[in-house]
Amino acid sequence: MVQSSVLGFPRMGVLRDLKKATEAYWSDKITQDALLAEGKRLRLAHWKIQKDAGVDIIPSNDFAYYDHVLDHIQLFNAVPERYTSQKLNTLDEYFAMGRGHQKGSVDVPALEMVKWFDSNYHYVKPTLQDNQTFSLAQDPKPVRHFLEAKEAGIHTRPVLLGPVSFLALGKADRGSSADPITHLSKLVPVYVELLKALKAAGADQVQIDEPVLVFDLKPEIKAAFKPAYEALGSLGAAGPQITIATYFGDIVHNTDVLSAFANVHALHVDLVRNPEQLETIVKQLGPQQVLSLGVVDGRNIWKNNFQKTLALVEKAVQALGKERIIIATSSSLLHTPHTLASEKKLPEEVYQWFSFAVEKAHEVVVLAKAVTQGPAAVQAELDANAAAMKSRAESKRTNNPDVKERQRQVTPEMHNRKSAFDVRYAQQKTHLSLPLFPTTTIGSFPQTSEIRIQRNKFTKGEITEAEYDAFIRKEIDLCIQIQDELGLDVYVHGEPERNDMVQYFGERLDGYVFTTYAWVQSYGSRCVRPPIIVGDISRPAPMTVKESKYAASVSKKPMKGMLTGPITCLRWSFPRDDVHQSVQAQQLALALRDEVVDLEKNGIFVMAVQVDEPALREGLPLRSGKEREAYLTWAVDSFKLSTAGVEDSTQIHSHFCYSEFQDFFHAIAALDADVLSIENSKSDAKLLKVFIDEAYPRHIGPGVYDIHSPRVPAPEEFKQRMQEMLEYLRPEQLWINPDCGLKTRTWPQVKPALANMVEAAKYFREQY
């Protein structure tokens, strides 16, 4: 019998229940016991959903109150002393590591949190000491949750992050320098103890995730698998059978590592990302080893194409026989929304194209049944699936011939500005009449609760469009008046009309649809609800001109138009899976190009346009080589296509936050943006050296103000920062701006900070 398997389930619940309970606990509205009870309720509900769907292998220990990597930090007693010394209870210590703790006499910042592979989920980095020790936590959570499910009559396969990935994804703490992987021999015995405890509790199977296998690995990491899995694999009957899970890429480049898994029961590979790896992997397996086929996409919302999947599975059956395959989700379903059943507002046609976590659990079951018993056993499901695929492929929504025609007409010249930067700059200088060290902001000003209230009323139809527009104009007036008072040089309208920098554009473009409850965990209790690209994208009407035109008409200084770039729109949406992402990026770019040109036409005073691309770096393929180069080419091209339609005198800005610009510098340079603003206030000014080394000619505004913090830096601090930056940048190159938009700050924090920033810029102007 072919088994069906889910690698992990979303934790939040149908209505983001976990978010609500966690945040209520943080603000002292509910007790710890109430939060724990809610967690238990959700775990049981999620196990039951999978059991009722008929899933054979149901995961446990995939649940976390904040992050599963953070769970492992506590599980192995690898908590830095600055937290243990606070003597908090276990859960508060856990949250302290996740989000910092500032209460009473305790004041500790959070551990570093970074992106989980190429997803929008973030994990807490294991942070290790030179003399790090490990031991198994009392009453270990994987055992506890296994028993909890067992008590409810549900047999589960606990999920653990493997020892090599746990260390490889970690870092040495401040003041330590040992490469985390050097701690392996101390950590492995703790895994052995944990596996024995799981077996004793009744777990006959365990899923051990080693996702770092999709990376290019340095030799020390590669070499770590053998000792680790010799120890874990040799437990025999004393431990559960092990399935090694990899996802988000192929592992073909690391097949030399696979011999380390000689004693494990099964290997799981992601065949959604890389179906081609099947052939290679099949040859690497031992004669008894089972292959778990990750065929149902854990990262997207599209219904599985059963026909295609069954053809792929058939190849595996041919090679291995039915007994040695499992039909699984490609990764944990953590990255998909909970259930499609909640969506009441989706167009009917589109509804049947989607599958969220609950529906994906059904998909693995149907596929497994089709293979075990033959297609006739699930004929109705197969027919319905084929009909949905056909409807999507033939839909007008999916295919817009006008968009395709326009893409055919894109020429290489359309990607380039009319003249080179020095010619453009000479024109912009007179056109914009900017001083030395021009000051500006990144776009948004504080989103006050009044703004949210009015937006809500408008969405609900409680106020008219005219009333809402009048309110937005008043907000823009306020932003402009404040910028006048502050003496900034290039203005923004403040973005009061925008709910979110991607959703706002998606709502104004054809080819997108929106959900009501399709939230996905981003970090801790934070969830995002990405819009979905369902078809060819086009712009039926201008998207931002009304607000920008109004703002320009009432301001004495140059106004920046404010747009989200094509790659960010793509990355922060659920993309289509039926056309390459480069095609979708180009469609977005063409829509934005029209917007940029329209903004220019409507620039009452003078124009600058900022096209934000914070997600450009995130899209970078996990491995170096051809795929990465190809991505950078089409990503850069889409930015250039969206911005190159303007006159030389129009200044194009671009903005990047939290990206290590040094390691994809040539791509940033290739954007040919006249002015670049980058998050930098917390980084070493030395990083700017790359701009001298590479003789970067254009202008740069490295952030001088940390917008994530409520504190107001004094003028001296800004001056100091500018002084440091001037060691690396020519004075005429340097812009003065905050790290990012100010929407999460309050006016009392923003006004004095910007005033001090402007004061510092003026001080330097007098020196030069």
Ligand code: GLN
């Ligand atoms: N213009 C956006 C803002 O100011 C940029 C946000 C971002 O880069 N994350 O809010």
Ligand code: ZN
């Ligand atoms: Zn930013």
